[in-house]
Every structure is written in structure tokens, then in C-alpha cells.
Amino acid sequence: MQAGTEPARSTIRIRTMNFRTRIKICGLTRPEDLEAAVAAGADAIGLVFYPRSPRFIAPEQAATLLAGVPPFVTAVGLFVNATPDEVEAVVRAAPVSLLQFHGDESVEDCVAIAQRVNRPFLRAVRIGADMTAADLLKCEQQYRAASTLFSGLLLDALVDGYGGGGKVFDWSLIPKELAPRVVLSGGLSAQNATEAVLQVRPRAVDVSSGVEQAKGIKDPARIRAFIAAVREADATTSE
Numbered sequence: 001m002q003a004g005t006e007p008a009r010s011t012i013r014i015r016t017m018n019f020r021t022r023i024k025i026c027g028l029t030r031p032e033d034l035e036a037a038v039a040a041g042a043d044a045i046g047l048v049f050y051p052r053s054p055r056f057i058a059p060e061q062a063a064t065l066l067a068g069v070p071p072f073v074t075a076v077g078l079f080v081n082a083t084p085d086e087v088e089a090v091v092r093a094a095p096v097s098l099l100q101f102h103g104d105e106s107v108e109d110c111v112a113i114a115q116r117v118n119r120p121f122l123r124a125v126r127i128g129a130d131m132t133a134a135d136l137l138k139c140e141q142q143y144r145a146a147s148t149l150f151s152g153l154l155l156d157a158l159v160d161g162y163g164g165g166g167k168v169f170d171w172s173l174i175p176k177e178l179a180p181r182v183v184l185s186g187g188l189s190a191q192n193a194t195e196a197v198l199q200v201r202p203r204a205v206d207v208s209s210g211v212e213q214a215k216g217i218k219d220p221a222r223i224r225a226f227i228a229a230v231r232e233a234d235a236t237t238s239e
Contacts, residue, residue, distance in 0.1 A: 021197050021230050022204035024076060024183065025223060027055035029216045034068055036220035040227045044074035046100065046206070049082065049090050054215035055208065062094035076100050076122070084113050091117045100124060100154060107146050114149040122151050122183060127169040128158035137175055153178075154206060157186035166209040168192070171200050179203075190225035197233035205230060 025037040026046030037045055047062050048055040057065070066075050077096035079087055081103035090096070099121040101110045114121040123143055125136065136153070143150040155174065157167035168187035184202040189210030197205065209215070211222040 019234065021202065021234055022183075023227055023230055024074075024204060024206040025208075025211060025218070026076070026078065026185075026206055027053075027208040027212075027216060028065065028218065029055060029057050029061075030218075031065060031068055033218035033220075034065055036218060036223050038068075038070060038073055040220070040224045041231075042073065042223070042227065043204070044076055044098075045069065046076045046078055046208070047094070047096065048078045049086075050078065050080040050102070053080075059090045059093035062090070062096075066094055066096070074098055078102050079113075081105065082113075084116050087113050088117050091119065098122065098151065102154075102156075107142055110143070111147040111149070114147060120149045120151045122154045124154045124156055124185075126156050126158040127173060127186070131158075131173055133173055133175040133178075136173070136178055140178060140181070152181050152183060152203065154183040154185055156206075171196065174200055174202075188226070190222060190229045193226055193229035194233045194236075197230055198236060 022043040023041070024044035024046055025042045027048055028034050028037065028045050034045060047057050047065070049059070050056055069075055075096045076098045077090060077094070078100045079102065087099070097119065099114055099117070099119050101121060102124040110121055110123055125139060140153055155169070157169040166187050174182065179200050179202055182202050183204040183206050184196060184200055185206035187210065188196060188205055188207045193205065207226055211218055211226050213219045
């Protein structure tokens with residue numbers, strides 16, 4: 001055995017055992033829902049700045065809500081086909097730290113807006129029946145080559161509208177080499193979160209309708225149950 005081999009092997013083992021799937025609770029509209037998400041252990045919270053969404057929150061309301069976000073909890077702003085001026089106005093009013101483009105924006109649109117407001121961004125990809133693993137890899141390569149502000153892909157189900165439909169897509173479409181870098185979304189709940197994490201092994205998961213009493217109104221018990229289900233998968237993968 002060469003010198004240094006065993007320490008390297010031990011380091012790999014420690015990283016595997018300590019891995020923790022990041023969790024984002026999206027579509028928050030009320031302070032009590034933010035408090036419930038943070039108290040349950042969410043790593044990120046999502047605010048929807050798409051006026052047609054039932055989870056829409058105005059920038060001024062978002063600013064008040066974000067005042068209650070503690071350190072090391074990421075505030076994500078979700079946009080759908082917004083103009084650069086609209087995104088800049090939101091960022092000026094509400095200090096979101098990560099952008100999520102969930103509409104029909106091009107690579108160039110995403111990069112230009114992210115550069116203008118100096119924020120990293122996620123690109124949502126809606127997975128339909130004709131999507132392939134090669135398509136997803138190509139998509140990520142395009143965005144990663146286009147900007148250092150690109151943080152990763154968020155994979156969601158293709159539904160009418162732009163997300164929040166509570167539909168699950170075929171997780172087997174996600175390439176194994178891409179999975180550790182993606183945010184998994186689409187129809188997740190406490191009932192399937194453990195299975196989703198065990199099968200996909202994503203970097204993070206994103207839930208909205210799966211932890212709601214009604215659209216835009218979160219259920220603290222469902223938030224806790226969802227996070228517990230993800231942690232159950234983490235514990236299993238660490239064994």
C-alpha cells in the first residue's frame with residue numbers, strides 16, 4: 001500500500017457518511033410558514049414573484065418576510081419570464097440571494113439578468129415524456145459554459161403553467177453523473193421523499209404543494225414530516 005492511500009480512503013468515507021440532502025421549502029407567503037420551515041431545518045426558502053401564481057408575493061411583502069430569515073438559510077426568488085427591470089426591482093426591494101428561472105427564458109436571458117443583479121441562479125427544467133438523459137446533460141453543459149453564476153438545474157415535472165402542479169416525473173431519466181448536482185422537484189411529499197432521495201441521490205430537494213394545507217398556505221406538520229423523510233433517506237445512504 002502506498003503512503004497516503006489510507007487517509008485518502010478515510011476522507012472519502014467521512015464525506016459519504018456526512019452527506020446531507022439540502023431542502024428548500026418553496027412558495028412561502030406568511031411569516032408563520034417561514035418560521036415553521038426554518039424551525040424544521042430547511043436550508044432554503046422560496047418566494048414566488050410570478051403574479052399569476054396563487055403563491056405570488058409582492059416585493060414589499062417579501063422584504064418583510066425575509067427580515068425573519070436567519071443566517072445560512074438561503075432565500076430564493078422564483079421568476080417566470082420576468083424582464084430584467086422586474087427582477088432588478090425585486091432584488092432591490094427584497095434581498096433574495098439566489099434566482100430561480102422557471103419560465104421560457106433562454107440561456108442568454110438567464111445570464112444577462114443574473115449578471116445585471118449580480119446573483120447566482122438556478123435553471124428549472126420541466127421534464128416531459130420526450131426528455132432524455134442526454135438532453136439534461138447537454139442543458140447543464142450549456143448553462144455552465146455560459147456563466148459562472150449558474151448554480152445548477154432544478155428538475156420539475158412538465159405541467160400546465162409553470163410548476164407547483166404536484167406532479168412527479170420519471171426519475172430514471174436523470175443521469176447518475178448529473179444527479180449529485182441537481183435540485184429535485186415535482187410532486188414531492190413526505191410519502192415519496194425518502195424513495196426519491198434514495199433513488200436519485202440529488203444535491204437538494206424542493207417542495208411546495210406537498211407541504212400545503214391550501215395553495216400558498218403551508219402546514220407545519222407536513223413540513224416536519226417531509227424533512228424527516230429526507231433525513232431518513234440520508235441516514236440510509238450513510239450506512
